[in-house]
Each structure stands twice: as structure tokens, then as C-alpha cells.
Amino acid sequence: MRASVVGAGAWGTALANVLAQNGHEVTVWAHEPDVVQDINDVHENRAFLAGCPLDGRVRATSDAREAVDGAALIVVAAPSPHVRAVIRPITPRAGTVVAVASKGIEHGTLALMTDVVAEEWDAQVVALSGPSFAAEVASRQPTAVVAASADGSPAQRVQDWFSNDVFRVYTNADVVGVELGGALKNVMAVATGIAEGLAYGFNTRAALITRGLAEMARLGAALGASPATFAGLAGMGDLVLTCTGSLSRNRAVGVAIGQGMRLEDALAGKSTVAEGVNTTESASALAARHGVEMPIVEMVRRVLFERYDARRAVAELMTRDLRAE
Amino acid sequence: MRASVVGAGAWGTALANVLAQNGHEVTVWAHEPDVVQDINDVHENRAFLAGCPLDGRVRATSDAREAVDGAALIVVAAPSPHVRAVIRPITPRAGTVVAVASKGIEHGTLALMTDVVAEEWDAQVVALSGPSFAAEVASRQPTAVVAASADGSPAQRVQDWFSNDVFRVYTNADVVGVELGGALKNVMAVATGIAEGLAYGFNTRAALITRGLAEMARLGAALGASPATFAGLAGMGDLVLTCTGSLSRNRAVGVAIGQGMRLEDALAGKSTVAEGVNTTESASALAARHGVEMPIVEMVRRVLFERYDARRAVAELMTRDLRAE
Numbered sequence: 207m208r209a210s211v212v213g214a215g216a217w218g219t220a221l222a223n224v225l226a227q228n229g230h231e232v233t234v235w236a237h238e239p240d241v242v243q244d245i246n247d248v249h250e251n252r253a254f255l256a257g258c259p260l261d262g263r264v265r266a267t268s269d270a271r272e273a274v275d276g277a278a279l280i281v282v283a284a285p286s287p288h289v290r291a292v293i294r295p296i297t298p299r300a301g302t303v304v305a306v307a308s309k310g311i312e313h314g315t316l317a318l319m320t321d322v323v324a325e326e327w328d329a330q331v332v333a334l335s336g337p338s339f340a341a342e343v344a345s346r347q348p349t350a351v352v353a354a355s356a357d358g359s360p361a362q363r364v365q366d367w368f369s370n371d372v373f374r375v376y377t378n379a380d381v382v383g384v385e386l387g388g389a390l391k392n393v394m395a396v397a398t399g400i401a402e403g404l405a406y407g408f409n410t411r412a413a414l415i416t417r418g419l420a421e422m423a424r425l426g427a428a429l430g431a432s433p434a435t436f437a438g439l440a441g442m443g444d445l446v447l448t449c450t451g452s453l454s455r456n457r458a459v460g461v462a463i464g465q466g467m468r469l470e471d472a473l474a475g476k477s478t479v480a481e482g483v484n485t486t487e488s489a490s491a492l493a494a495r496h497g498v499e500m501p502i503v504e505m506v507r508r509v510l511f512e513r514y515d516a517r518r519a520v521a522e523l524m525t526r527d528l529r530a531e
Numbered sequence: 532m533r534a535s536v537v538g539a540g541a542w543g544t545a546l547a548n549v550l551a552q553n554g555h556e557v558t559v560w561a562h563e564p565d566v567v568q569d570i571n572d573v574h575e576n577r578a579f580l581a582g583c584p585l586d587g588r589v590r591a592t593s594d595a596r597e598a599v600d601g602a603a604l605i606v607v608a609a610p611s612p613h614v615r616a617v618i619r620p621i622t623p624r625a626g627t628v629v630a631v632a633s634k635g636i637e638h639g640t641l642a643l644m645t646d647v648v649a650e651e652w653d654a655q656v657v658a659l660s661g662p663s664f665a666a667e668v669a670s671r672q673p674t675a676v677v678a679a680s681a682d683g684s685p686a687q688r689v690q691d692w693f694s695n696d697v698f699r700v701y702t703n704a705d706v707v708g709v710e711l712g713g714a715l716k717n718v719m720a721v722a723t724g725i726a727e728g729l730a731y732g733f734n735t736r737a738a739l740i741t742r743g744l745a746e747m748a749r750l751g752a753a754l755g756a757s758p759a760t761f762a763g764l765a766g767m768g769d770l771v772l773t774c775t776g777s778l779s780r781n782r783a784v785g786v787a788i789g790q791g792m793r794l795e796d797a798l799a800g801k802s803t804v805a806e807g808v809n810t811t812e813s814a815s816a817l818a819a820r821h822g823v824e825m826p827i828v829e830m831v832r833r834v835l836f837e838r839y840d841a842r843r844a845v846a847e848l849m850t851r852d853l854r855a856e
Contacts, residue, residue: 337737347731348849350738352856374738374849376856406672408776412662413675413699416768423762437748437762438856443741450775451733524673524699531677531701531763 207231207367210277212292214241214266216340217307218283219251219258223344224373225279226261234266235273237292242266258344270296279303279367281334282323286310286389287484290322297327303360304329305353305368309388310481311488316495318385330360333381334368335388336439337447343373350374352440354384376439383435386426390503391445392456392482393489394418397506398449399457400516403464410524414502415449417523421500425489428496456482463509464516486510501526532556532692535602537617539566539591541665542632543608544576544583548669549698550604551586559591560598562617567591583669595621604628604692606659607648611635611714612809615647622652628685629654630678630693634713635806636813641820643710655685658706659693660713660765662772668698675699677765679709701764708760711751712769715828717781717807718814719743720773722831724782725841728789735849739827740774742848746825750814753821781807788834789841811835826851 207230211222214236222232236242241253245266250259267273274280274296284292286308298304304327308319315322320331336351343349353368353375355361365375378384397418398411422445423436435441448454453461459480462472473480490507493500505523508514532555536547539561547557561567566578570591575584592598599605599621609617611633623629629652633644640647645656661676668674678693678700680686690700703709722743723736747770748761760766773779778786784805787797798805815832818825830848833839 337741338734339732342732342734345732347734348738348845349734350742350849371850376854378856407664407667407670408772409663409667409672409674412768412772412776413673413764415771416662416762416764417675419762419767433759433762435856437741437744437758437767439738439741442744442762442767443737446740446771446775447733447737450771451737520673524675525696529701531703531760 207279208277209279209281209367210235210274211281211283212270212273213282213284213308214238214245214251214254215283215285216255218281219255219260220340220343221281221283221307222264223258223260224368224370226263228367228370230263230367232264233273233277234264235270236266236268239268242268255340255344258341274298277302279305279364281305281307282319283307286319286481287313289319290326293323293326298329300328302329303332303363305332305334305364307334309335309392310485311389311492313488316488316492318382318389320381320385331355332360332364333384334364335384335444337443339447339451346372348372348374350376350439352376352378352384352438354378354381356381378435378438378440380432380435382429383426383431384440386422386429386431387436387440387444389485390422390425390489391448393486393503393506394422394445395448395454395456396460396482396486396510397502399460400464400506400509401520402457403461404517404520406520411449413524415445418502419445421502425493425496425498425500428498455480459483469510483510532604533602534604534606534692535560535599536606536608537595537598538607538609538633539563539570539576539579540608540610541580543606544580544585545665545668546606546608546632547589548583548585549693549695551588553692553695555588555692557589558598558602559589560595561591561593564593567593580665580669583666599623602627604630604689606630606632607644608632611644611806612638614644615651618648618651623654625653627654628657628688630657630659630689632659634660634717635810636714636817638813641813641817643707643714645706645710656680657685657689658709659689660709660769662764662768664772664776671697673697673699675701675764677701677703677709677763679703679706681706703760703763703765705757705760707754708751708756709765711747711754711756712761712765714810715747715750715814716770716773718811718828718831719747719770720779720781721785721807721811721835722827723774724785725789725831725834726845727782728786729842729845731845736774738849740770743827744770746827750818750821750823750825753823780805784808794835808835
């Protein structure tokens with residue numbers, strides 16, 4: 207099978223490598239010429255996935271049309287704010303299976319990434335999400351993720367192409383739930399980072415994660431998603447990974463903010479993207495549009511963008527009126 | 532209000548301290564004379580909660596009847612295998628509110644701890660559970676837990692007595708769900724410890740936690756609990772805390788086993804209890820009785836008690852048939 211991966215960040219690169227290890231021919235489209243050269247010449251993406259040797263079947267190009275030519279599968283893995291602009295100039299063969307690995311909510315339109323792809327392309331769109339640090343996937347640590355499409359067939363094809371003895375793909379019909387889990391968990395990672403930066407402990411982190419999942423599921427329900435999805439790999443699984451695993455970009459920004467740094471300083475000079483910062487305002491707007499209460503998202507938004515005092519914000523969260531769960 | 536805490540481990544001591552800080556008179560019953568002396572003389576429980584100064588209102592006694600005399604609230608916090616034997620000789624005033632903080636499933640009877648208390652005492656029984664490291668509660672880190680009773684009134688009284696600005700108590704009517712969450716999470720902590728001991732990474736841990744919660748909820752459903760409880764503080768909250776926070780006794784035993792140690796050596800010379808080891812066989816028996824599939828509990832049971840190879844067991848878990856979530 208010929209596959210194409212649009213976007214050569216850590217996650218796109220790791221997914222390309224899984225496909226290649228499964229025997230598929232993979233062409234990665236990368237924005238940066240040195241990333242293209244790195245992948246083709248030294249079989250490593252030193253900019254975004256350093257230290258992980260790539261399968262020789264992974265090839266790269268900076269020509270997007272060449273990348274997707276003849277592909278039966280296209281993986282979209284660009285940062286969410288760039289997805290529409292990146293894919294618009296490309297026209298895949300009608301009916302191509304597209305696995306959307308980008309996680310976020312588009313500014314302005316408040317569209318999920320599968321909706322953005324479906325608006326731009328005539329394709330069979332699948333959301334691919336779940337608890338998966340790219341470097342661990344690249345080093346063949348056992349990992350389980352979810353492929354979701356309303357009609358089961360494209361998700362099953364994605365499952366077949368990606369699965370091997372260490373990379374397990376479960377299918378799910380709840381595209382909205384799977385995507386929201388992946389997008390919103392980044393906001394919660396900023397929230398737990400803020401609490402960490404304020405030197406709160408594990409009890410507070412566990413409470414934030416739990417109440418965070420509850421408000422994610424509330425927004426999901428308003429958008430037609432199933433509560434069960436949020437209890438699954440793309441919901442609590444990815445949330446737990448991002449909030450408790452290695453310090454992610456999102457959590458690191460939260461820690462810096464909790465320690466008193468300004469947002470612009472916390473973001474300065476970084477090549478990788480803090481999707482949680484991008485997603486906070488969209489999530490807040492989406493919650494407002496649907497009349498859903500999301501106190502943790504609101505806390506993060508006010509602390510990040512209105513310079514609301516972080517300690518006061520977390521204290522207010524923890525002392526809301528006592529009530530039933 | 533006069534309260535009594537039966538059991539002076541870390542958790543019982545921390546709960547006694549919360550009550551005392553809220554202005555209540557608290558008497559702790561402790562099995563060990565030196566613990567009694569420590570609490571009364573130096574206001575610290577150096578054996579089980581070292582480094583945490585206790586409120587002067589916390590008093591201790593080794594006389595169980597004296598401890599509960601006149602108490603409007605009794606907190607049961609003994610290790611789960613000893614709860615029945617410890618409380619049987621005591622006869623509280625009929626209708627006393629009893630908050631059960633012990634977590635486990637009784638061997639043989641397979642009874643939950645609230646059932647054990649209800650069988651032994653004429654009392655209004657409340658399950659108290661949630662993500663709460665005792666040392667963090669003692670150092671006033673913001674913490675949120677759940678008080679559950681089928682009839683809301685005793686849970687609300689427990690909520691009122693325990694709540695303050697840093698210790699938040701939510702009420703819940705699902706006693707079975709709240710208790711099962713607290714008991715089963717210890718088995719999952721052993722499971723994640725085993726994976727850690729085998730040097731698996733965060734992706735594997737997140738997958739284990741997520742699939743672990745799914746099988747906890749399956750057993751809960753068979754016992755009449757609500758799935759929503761497992762998505763809450765006493766379910767995923769406590770599970771996340773125990774599997775990702777400081778190395779708990781349960782996880783530490785798992786790590787040792789994963790690194791190849793025998794169970795008896797992993798348990799040797801420890802004064803604190805690994806409740807997860809106690810609970811594994813009961814949970815497995817309870818699952819069998821109700822015809823519920825619990826592959827992670829089974830993996831832990833076989834590795835702990837049948838010396839099944841840990842690496843093979845985890846690999847088998849991760850390579851079960853691909854399917855929908």
C-alpha cells in the first residue's frame with residue numbers, strides 16, 4: 207500500500223514509521239527542507255524526533271502533490287492551526303482514506319479537524335487519536351490508540367494498516383468524541399501544569415484530571431458524542447498520558463505560567479507547538495456556543511489570556527459549591 | 532462533634548486530623564501502644580505518617596470501646612483484611628454514622644467493606660473514597676473525595692463534617708461503585724507497577740489504566756454500580772493517583788515483581804500493607820462469580836500467585852484480538 211503523511215512533526219514521523227515497519231511505502235510531506243533531507247539521507251528526523259532511527263521505507267518530499275500521488279491512505283498530522291492551509295492546495299484521489307492525527311479546534315469556525323478535512327477534500331475521513339508519545343511509538347513501546355469513523359469501514363482499514371504486535375488500533379464509531387478527547391486534553395495539560403507550577407501535589411492533579419474529563423464529556427454530549435468515548439483511550443487514556451507522563455510542551459507552558467511567567471515569555475523561542483494554548487480559546491468559544499459549563503477551560507483561558515492570578519484561579523476551582531458528583 | 536477513627540494507619544490518621552482541624556474532638560483507636568503514645572505525647576504518628584504534625588484535638592487510645600464512646604461519627608480505617616475482626620468487639624450507639632475508609636474485598640465472603648460494617652453494626656454506613664495521598668491531605672494540599680450512601684442524608688453529614696477550604700467532599704448515591712473503585716484501583720496499581728518493572732513506558736501505562744478502568748466498570752455494572760461513578764473521583768481519579776503519583780506500596784510491589792522478584796521477597800519486611808495483593812484474589816473470585824471478564828486482574832493474579840512470566844503476561848494483554856473499544 208502507498209501512504210502519505212502530511213506534516214513531519216514528531217507524531218507524523220512516528221506514524222509514518224509504523225506504516226513503513228508494517229511494509230507500506232510511505233512518503234512524508236515536510237515543510238522544512240532540512241527535515242526532508244534528514245529523513246532521506248540519514249533516516250532520522252533530528253528536528254522533531256531526534257534519536258529515533260526511521261525505517262528505510264520512509265521517504266520525504268517538500269512537494270505536497272508528489273507526496274500524496276497514488277496514496278491509498280493520507281495521514282494528516284500538521285499542527286491544527288495550519289491544517290486547512292496545508293491541505294487546501296492538494297487534491298487527493300476521490301474517496302481516499304484520510305487518517306486525521308492533528309488535534310485541535312479551528313479558530314473562528316470552531317470546526318474539528320475531521321470537519322476541516324471533509325470540507326476541503328472528497329475523502330473517507332477517520333480520526334486517529336489516543337495515548338501515544340511519538341518517541342515511545344518510535345521505540346516500539348506497546349501502545350493502544352483509536353481509529354474512528356461513523357461508517358466503520360474506513361476505520362477498519364486504518365486499523366489494518368497501522369496495527370502490529372506493539373501498536374494496537376481499536377475502532378470506534380464516535381468521531382466527535384475521539385477528536386474532542388484529543389483536542390481538549392491539551393487544555394487540561396496546561397491546567398495541570400499550572401497547578402504543578404504552583405507546587406500543588408498529586409491529589410490536586412488527580413482531582414483536576416477527573417473534573418477535567420467530566421467537563422470534556424459534557425461538551426462532548428452537547429456535540430452528540432458518547433460519554434463512553436471519554437472513558438476510553440482517546441478520552442481518559444490520552445488525558446492521563448498528557449497530564450502525568452513526561453513533561454509535554456503543553457504542561458511545560460502551564461508550569462511556567464504557574465511559576466509566574468507571562469504567556470509570551472513561556473512560548474518564546476520554542477520550535478514545537480503548544481496545541482493546548484491554541485485550543486483554549488476555541489474550546490471556550492465552543493462551550494459558550496453550546497451553553498456548556500467548563501470551569502477548568504475557563505480558568506486556563508483567564509490565566510493565559512487575561513493574566514488572572516493563577517493561584518486564585520486554582521483555589522476558586524477547588525472551592526466551588528459543594529455538591530453531588 | 533465527637534468522632535472516632537478506628538485504625539491509625541496513614542489514612543486514618545490524616546482523616547482524624549482533618550476532623551480535628553474542622554473543630555471536632557477526635558479519638559483514634561490504634562493497635563500499637565507506641566502509636567498511641569506518639570499521637571498523645573508528640574502529636575505525630577511517626578510509624579505511619581511521619582513528618583506531619585497533628586492537631587492537638589487528635590487523641591489516641593488502645594481501648595476500642597473508649598475510642599467510640601459517645602461518637603456521632605466513626606471512621607473505619609483499618610486494613611481491609613482486619614476490618615471485621617477489629618470492629619466486631621465494639622458496639623456503637625445504634626444509628627451512628629460510620630464512614631468506611633478501608634478499601635478492599637473480604638476474602639471468602641467477597642463482601643465490600645461497607646457490607647462488612649453493616650453486617651456487624653447497626654449503623655448508617657457511608658463509603659469514603661477518592662484520590663487522596665494521606666501525607667498530602669495532612670499538609671493541606673487541595674484534595675477532593677467522595678462520600679457515598681444510598682440514602683443521601685448520612686453522606687451529607689460526612690460531607691459537612693469533613694469539608695473545609697482544602698478538603699472537598701462530593702456526595703454520591705452509588706455506594707458499590709465508590710467502594711469498588713477504591714478497592715480495585717490497588718490491583719491496577721500492581722499491574723502498572725509490573726509494566727514499569729519491565730521498563731514499559733508511559734503509552735503502555737496509559738493503555739493499562741484505561742483498559743483497567745473499563746474492566747472495573749464492567750464488574751461494577753454486574754454488581755449494580757453506575758458507569759458514571761467509575762468516571763468520577765472514586766473511579767478514575769483514585770486510579771490515576773495510585774498508578775501515576777508517588778510510588779505507592781502497591782505499585783512498588785508490582786515494580787519488584789516486574790523486575791523478577793518473587794512475591795514473598797517483594798512483601799518481606801514491610802510494615803505497611805499492599806492492599807492490591809490482598810484484593811487481587813478476591814476481585815478475581817468476584818469477577819468469576821458474576822461472569823465478568825477482567826483480563827488485567829487475571830494477569831496480575833497469575834503473575835503474583837502462579838509465577839506466570841510477567842513479560843509474557845503483559846505482552847498477551849497488549850496483543851488480544853483487535854476489536855472495537
